[in-house]
Amino acid sequence: xxxxxxxxxxxxxxxxxxxxxxxxxxxxxxxxxxxxxxxxxxxxxxxxxxxxxxxxxxxxxxxxxxxxxxxxxxxxxxxxxxxxxxxxxxxxxxxxxxxxxxxxxxxxxxxxxxxxxxxxxxxxxxxxxxxx
Amino acid sequence: xxxxxxxxxxxxxxxxxxxxxxxxxxxxxxxxxxxxxxxxxxxxxxxxxxxxxxxxxxxxxxxxxxxxxxxxxxxxxxxxxxxxxxxxxxxxxxxxxxxxxxxxxxxxxxxxxxxxxxxxxxxxxxxxxxxx
Amino acid sequence: xxxxxxxxxxxxxxxxxxxxxxxxxxxxxxxxxxxxxxxxxxxxxxxxxxxxxxxxxxxxxxxxxxxxxxxxxxxxxxxxxxxxxxxxxxxxxxxxxxxxxxxxxxxxxxxxxxxxxxxxxxxxxxxxxxxx
Amino acid sequence: xxxxxxxxxxxxxxxxxxxxxxxxxxxxxxxxxxxxxxxxxxxxxxxxxxxxxxxxxxxxxxxxxxxxxxxxxxxxxxxxxxxxxxxxxxxxxxxxxxxxxxxxxxxxxxxxxxxxxxxxxxxxxxxxxxxx
Amino acid sequence: xxxxxxxxxxxxxxxxxxxxxxxxxxxxxxxxxxxxxxxxxxxxxxxxxxxxxxxxxxxxxxxxxxxxxxxxxxxxxxxxxxxxxxxxxxxxxxxxxxxxxxxxxxxxxxxxxxxxxxxxxxxxxxxxxxxx
Amino acid sequence: xxxxxxxxxxxxxxxxxxxxxxxxxxxxxxxxxxxxxxxxxxxxxxxxxxxxxxxxxxxxxxxxxxxxxxxxxxxxxxxxxxxxxxxxxxxxxxxxxxxxxxxxxxxxxxxxxxxxxxxxxxxxxxxxxxxx
Numbered sequence: 001x002x003x004x005x006x007x008x009x010x011x012x013x014x015x016x017x018x019x020x021x022x023x024x025x026x027x028x029x030x031x032x033x034x035x036x037x038x039x040x041x042x043x044x045x046x047x048x049x050x051x052x053x054x055x056x057x058x059x060x061x062x063x064x065x066x067x068x069x070x071x072x073x074x075x076x077x078x079x080x081x082x083x084x085x086x087x088x089x090x091x092x093x094x095x096x097x098x099x100x101x102x103x104x105x106x107x108x109x110x111x112x113x114x115x116x117x118x119x120x121x122x123x124x125x126x127x128x129x130x131x132x
Numbered sequence: 133x134x135x136x137x138x139x140x141x142x143x144x145x146x147x148x149x150x151x152x153x154x155x156x157x158x159x160x161x162x163x164x165x166x167x168x169x170x171x172x173x174x175x176x177x178x179x180x181x182x183x184x185x186x187x188x189x190x191x192x193x194x195x196x197x198x199x200x201x202x203x204x205x206x207x208x209x210x211x212x213x214x215x216x217x218x219x220x221x222x223x224x225x226x227x228x229x230x231x232x233x234x235x236x237x238x239x240x241x242x243x244x245x246x247x248x249x250x251x252x253x254x255x256x257x258x259x260x261x262x263x264x
Numbered sequence: 265x266x267x268x269x270x271x272x273x274x275x276x277x278x279x280x281x282x283x284x285x286x287x288x289x290x291x292x293x294x295x296x297x298x299x300x301x302x303x304x305x306x307x308x309x310x311x312x313x314x315x316x317x318x319x320x321x322x323x324x325x326x327x328x329x330x331x332x333x334x335x336x337x338x339x340x341x342x343x344x345x346x347x348x349x350x351x352x353x354x355x356x357x358x359x360x361x362x363x364x365x366x367x368x369x370x371x372x373x374x375x376x377x378x379x380x381x382x383x384x385x386x387x388x389x390x391x392x393x394x395x396x
Numbered sequence: 397x398x399x400x401x402x403x404x405x406x407x408x409x410x411x412x413x414x415x416x417x418x419x420x421x422x423x424x425x426x427x428x429x430x431x432x433x434x435x436x437x438x439x440x441x442x443x444x445x446x447x448x449x450x451x452x453x454x455x456x457x458x459x460x461x462x463x464x465x466x467x468x469x470x471x472x473x474x475x476x477x478x479x480x481x482x483x484x485x486x487x488x489x490x491x492x493x494x495x496x497x498x499x500x501x502x503x504x505x506x507x508x509x510x511x512x513x514x515x516x517x518x519x520x521x522x523x524x525x526x527x528x
Numbered sequence: 529x530x531x532x533x534x535x536x537x538x539x540x541x542x543x544x545x546x547x548x549x550x551x552x553x554x555x556x557x558x559x560x561x562x563x564x565x566x567x568x569x570x571x572x573x574x575x576x577x578x579x580x581x582x583x584x585x586x587x588x589x590x591x592x593x594x595x596x597x598x599x600x601x602x603x604x605x606x607x608x609x610x611x612x613x614x615x616x617x618x619x620x621x622x623x624x625x626x627x628x629x630x631x632x633x634x635x636x637x638x639x640x641x642x643x644x645x646x647x648x649x650x651x652x653x654x655x656x657x658x659x660x
Numbered sequence: 661x662x663x664x665x666x667x668x669x670x671x672x673x674x675x676x677x678x679x680x681x682x683x684x685x686x687x688x689x690x691x692x693x694x695x696x697x698x699x700x701x702x703x704x705x706x707x708x709x710x711x712x713x714x715x716x717x718x719x720x721x722x723x724x725x726x727x728x729x730x731x732x733x734x735x736x737x738x739x740x741x742x743x744x745x746x747x748x749x750x751x752x753x754x755x756x757x758x759x760x761x762x763x764x765x766x767x768x769x770x771x772x773x774x775x776x777x778x779x780x781x782x783x784x785x786x787x788x789x790x791x792x
Contacts, residue, residue: 001524001525001526002481002484002485002522002523002524002525003522003523003525004480004481004520004521004522004523005520005521005522005523006519006520007386007518007519007520008519009385009386009387011288011292011293011294011384011385012292012293013277013278013291013292013293013334014277014293016178016179017178018178020178020180020183020185020237021178022185023331023332024275024332026332026333026334027277027333027334027337028275028276028277028293028331028332028333028334029275029276029277029278029292029293029294029295029334030275030293030294030295031293031294031295031296031384031385032295033385033386043479043481043482043485046412046413046414046416046417046477046479047412047476047477047478047479047481047482048416048477048479048481049481049522051416052520053416053418056519056520067287067292068287068288068290068292069290069291069292070277070290070291070292070293073291080179081178081179081180082179083175083178083179083180084136085134085136085175085179085180085181086175086179088134089134089175105416120275120295121273121275121295121297122139122271122273122297122782122783123138123139123140123188123273123782124136124137124138124139124184124188125136125137126134126135126136126137126181127134127135127136127137128133128134129133129134129135130133139782141781141782141783143684143688143689143690143780143781144688144689145673145674145687145688145689145730146673146689148442148443149442150442152442152444152447152449152501153442154449155727155728156671156728158728158729158730159673159729159730159733160671160672160673160689160727160728160729160730161671161672161673161674161688161689161690161691161730162671162689162690162691163689163690163691163692163780163781164691165781165782199683199688200683200684200686200688201686201687201688202673202686202687202688202689205687212443213442213443213444214443215439215442215443215444216400217398217400217439217443217444217445218439218443220398221398252671252691253669253671253691253693254403254650254651254667254669254693255402255403255404255452255650255669256400256401256402256403256448256452257400257401258398258399258400258401258445259398259399259400259401260397260398261397261398261399262397265788265789265790266745266748266749266786266787266788266789267786267787267789268744268745268784268785268786268787269784269785269786269787270783270784271782271783271784272783280574280575281574282574284574284576284579284581284633285574286581307743307745307746307749310676310677310678310680310681310741310743311676311740311741311742311743311745311746312680312741312743312745313745313786315680316784317680317682320783320784344575345574345575345576346575347571347574347575347576348532349530349532349571349575349576349577350571350575352530353530353571369680386518386519386535387518387534387535387536387584388532388533388534388535388580388584389532389533390530390531390532390533390577391530391531391532391533392529392530393529393530393531394529403650405649405650405651407552407556407557407558407648407649408556408557409541409542409555409556409557409598410541410557419595419596420539420596422596422597422598423541423597423598423601424539424540424541424557424595424596424597424598425539425540425541425542425556425557425558425559425598426539426557426558426559427557427558427559427560427648427649428559429649429650463551463556464551464552464554464556465554465555465556466541466554466555466556466557469555516539516559517537517539517559517561518535518537518561519537544706544707545706546706548706548708548711548713548765549706550713608707609706609707609708610707611703611706611707611708612664613662613664613703613707613708613709614703614707616662617662650667651666651667651668651716652664652665652666652667652712652716653664653665654662654663654664654665654709655662655663655664655665656661656662657661657662657663658661
């Protein structure tokens, strides 16, 4: 199995509902450094998993819909806790949708899976892994 | 599959028995930077894998039983080489025991697996992965 | 010259006033991974710059006054842009005040300088350096 | 499952054929920081996955065949794009061959798999994973 | 003293003339991860050292003149060894020229100094520091 | 001012005398990842600060005198606390002695200063800087 991983980041405000979150129930924020991993069983004729330039653009597009926002004000996240785990899934699912729609070229149609990891500090991260 | 990863560290003295270890047969030491990964197929109602604050406390508790010690003097490790691989398993098994005993809350009972990685320098690490 | 550096982090929401900030004029957030460096020309009788345990507690105290907050709502920052540069100075000045008040022990009174660096992502950071 | 990971690096010149590569079609170069992961279900009698000293030497040997070269001039890569993905496979396959030939000692014969990751910058990497 | 640091990278082929370089006398290549640090005694009215967005663009511009090339073929480097040390100076001097020409805005005219660090692997880097 | 930095590491056991050290008064250990920085105002005719291959060998030699040992048993450290700060000075002074003795070649005689940083974990490090 082959994979390529690309790094980008987003900077958001949000609050989290539930006693489990303690002080994170108040409005605060985070930088999420995002690692998006694209997995594929074989390489294409060019010797790559996917066009890394296009993959970086697609990731930038997905990240760009989220960054520099207060996620508490975004209608799409109403009634949902925007934890790192949940955002990893949101980003992975959007990457999957775009891959299937052809945004990553033909190589994107051959992907077997995706992993998205959000690093929220030097001591904590969250991941979501899915097939495709 | 979702996961969250938390980082902590321990600083121990030890020696390793066996010619394969060369100069590490003498008493020396190591900082092990520990990454503990908690894996789960679905998120709970709060949108998390596990309460990250409790997970960090539990990890700190497990690490606290080992750090600032000479492992050669610890009865529990008598007759065992305390390699990074072996210590990764010790830490993972202790985390698993505590998760099953409820120390991570209800979320901890739903975990599917654990990965513990010990980084011993900028060029070497060891991991142990288990189901739960 | 000797120094010791300790790492901690804070997670805040804020907005920045001024066209130069582009999309960061909206309410968003950041994780700032903080490196606090304590500088001193000579070591004390114990062979240290400063008690690293106390230094970590003092840094945690200073960081704890800022983390998990919306800095736009904090009276102390009214009329001030809470950029990474500005927050590095706030943190350095508070560490300096506490060092001079004895919170770091006698070693803290012998410090020659402080550097505080805030890493806001994998591609950007800001620092403030001062004498003491 | 246990694993150990060892880091080394290589510095090569190459060009890539295909419009997908854009400016990387010209002769340029890269540092690839290599993480080689050796996986095994159980530890040996010494408590290790594999002799890490020998593993580092074997990795150094494999890396040494590639580093400080213009891969466009190497007969073994004629007609092949030396992408990070493809080089990860080359390195993993050579490590597998040497493990099976006994270069890693008896432990090397018990390995279940290998993962080789090449980091080409702070924002991009490629991996190849195989059984053994 | 305040500073901000921005990271980018370049990927080049080159060879180095002189016995001291050993195998690096042959055509090979490197990824240089570049940290550009902009230093200034005081913050401007917006609370910043320099517009970080413009600084990133200017750095990208300077890096873009060098990346994806064989530096042995570039007329501007004829007769010069393109070591990491030398390239750090090239990049710093070009950043200084652009700052003085106004490319970083008014803040860029107030800079006191620049540091450029090129990381060529996980174990080696080179820096050049200059006033402005 | 130019500089080059080389990374290596050592793994030692030791104990520290003094109440300030709390649990670190017991025999424990550490990995110290060492960054040695060599500073020089101008480059030599080859375009370098110092022969990086020789510098790596010299650093390896100095580190090799310390690693895989219990520093409590080393006569040279009798009556001295082997803190990270103190070891940074030991390593810097030994590098300086070897540079002046010609071990780094002619370039080593032109060095203006050295900085040695010991990273003891992902959250703490110590440095010593000296002229030469």
